Each structure stands twice: as structure tokens, then as C-alpha cells.
Amino acid sequence: DIQMTQSPSSLSASIGDRVTITCQADQDITKYLNWYQQKPGKAPKVLIYYASILETGVPSRFSGSGSGTDFTFTISSLQPEDIASYYCQQYESLPLTFGQGTRLEIK
Amino acid sequence: EVQLVESGGDLVKPGGSLRLSCAAFGFAFNTYSMNWVRQVPGKGLEWVSSISTSSSYIYYADSVKGRFTISRDNAKNSLYLQMNSLRGEDTAVYYCVGQGETYIWGQGTLVTVSS
Numbered sequence: 001d002i003q004m005t006q007s008p009s010s011l012s013a014s015i016g017d018r019v020t021i022t023c024q025a026d027q028d029i030t031k032y033l034n035w036y037q038q039k040p041g042k043a044p045k046v047l048i049y050y051a052s053i054l055e056t057g058v059p060s061r062f063s064g065s066g067s068g069t070d071f072t073f074t075i076s077s078l079q080p081e082d083i084a085s086y087y088c089q090q091y092e093s094l095p096l097t098f099g100q101g102t103r104l105e106i107k
Numbered sequence: 108e109v110q111l112v113e114s115g116g117d118l119v120k121p122g123g124s125l126r127l128s129c130a131a132f133g134f135a136f137n138t139y140s141m142n143w144v145r146q147v148p149g150k151g152l153e154w155v156s157s158i159s160t161s162s163s164y165i166y167y168a169d170s171v172k173g174r175f176t177i178s179r180d181n182a183k184n185s186l187y188l189q190m191n192s193l194r195g196e197d198t199a200v201y202y203c204v205g206q207g208e209t210y211i212w213g214q215g216t217l218v219t220v221s222s
Contacts, residue, residue, distance in 0.1 A: 034210060044212055095166070096154040096157070098152040099151075100151055
């Protein structure tokens with residue numbers, strides 16, 4: 001199984017801040033990586049797929065980069081509606097595996 | 108509208124059975140591999156099972172192998188998960204997830220295993 005290590009597990013930031021989350025795979029997954037946003041009581045929502053492609057309708061302040069084993073998710077200017085948990089997920093091979101999640105809070 | 112709608116979640120006693128269903132709308136269901144992913148409330152996401160477009164390939168997490176059975180009916184645009192010999196650790200929200208050009212998630216259905 002491919003293990004995904006996501007950090008940090010929680011993050012406190014101010015409105016307007018640049019926020020960065022990292023995800024590391026323990027083997028090469030090329031660019032087969034999704035980034036999700038999940039709000040309480042809701043299903044995860046895909047924000048980024050194939051490591052860097054923005055899902056239709058997702059604001060451009062969200063971005064993703066990386067390939068191989070190291071990936072980064074960035075919010076360029078944090079907005080109040082971005083308060084949520086964020087997860088990475090690899091789909092290079094089964095089983096699908098997820099990072100442990102990052103809980104984002106407002107400072 | 109593209110969506111997946113799960114149903115069938117309930118409170119069940121340990122050792123009991125439950126069948127989850129997932130109905131697909133607004134996309135070519137028969138071109139998507141399908142998955143079940145679960146989440147203990149307040150915790151992370153765990154993949155449970157996958158089925159290919161024509162049901163030729165089926166995979167299970169070790170934690171559910173031999174107890175859960177995934178199936179699909181492309182004519183009915185539906186995915187199923189038969190859950191037998193349920194345990195307390197199976198308590199979670201179960202999501203139906205379509206895997207194609209992108210990923211489509213349902214809203215989830217809660218399964219509670221408790222006496």
C-alpha cells in the first residue's frame with residue numbers, strides 16, 4: 001500500500017494569509033494525486049486533481065504542485081469560507097490512500 | 108446534475124447485516140470505476156472497496172475482506188455494498204465515490220453498529 005504523509009495536522013492562519021499544506025508519498029505516484037476540502041457534516045469536495053489541475057468552479061486562490069513523491073497545496077489568500085479540513089489522496093494504485101488530513105482554523 | 112445518492116445506512120447490532128445502495132445521476136455511470144470509502148465521524152478517510160466498470164475487477168480492504176461484497180448494476184446506474192458480520196469498528200459514514208475523469212462523491216450514509 002502507498003502511504004501518504006500529510007502535514008501539518010492542524011493550522012491556524014489569518015484571513016488573507018498564504019497557506020501551504022504538504023503531502024508526501026512513500027513511493028512514486030507520478031501526478032496521480034487529488035486534494036479535497038471537507039466541511040463538517042459534508043462529503044469531501046475535489047479541489048485539485050492530477051496534482052495541479054483545478055476542478056471546474058473552484059476559485060483560483062487554490063493551487064497544487066508537485067510530482068513523484070512530494071506535493072504541495074496552497075491557498076494564496078485565505079478566506080473565511082476556506083475553514084475546513086483538507087486531505088490529499090493518491091490514485092496511482094489500489095488501495096486508494098489518503099493523507100491524515102489538515103484542520104484549518106482562523107487565527 | 109451530476110450526483111451520487113447513497114441510502115441504506117442504519118443502526119444494526121454486531122454480527123448483523125446491511126445493504127447500502129448508491130444511485131448515479133447525470134453522468135455515464137458505466138464508464139466510471141466505483142468505490143466505497145468510509146469515515147469514522149471526526150476521523151480520516153478509509154478506502155473500503157472498488158469495482159471496475161464491467162465488474163471484472165473487484166478489490167477489498169483487508170479489514171472488510173470476506174465480510175463485505177461490492178456489486179453494481181449498470182442498467183440501473185446503481186452501486187451496492189452488502190455488509191455482513193458487522194463489527195463496532197465498521198461504524199462510519201459510507202461514501203459512494205465515482206472514479207473517472209474526476210472523482211464524484213455522494214453525500215454519505217451513516218452506518219452504526221452497536222448493541
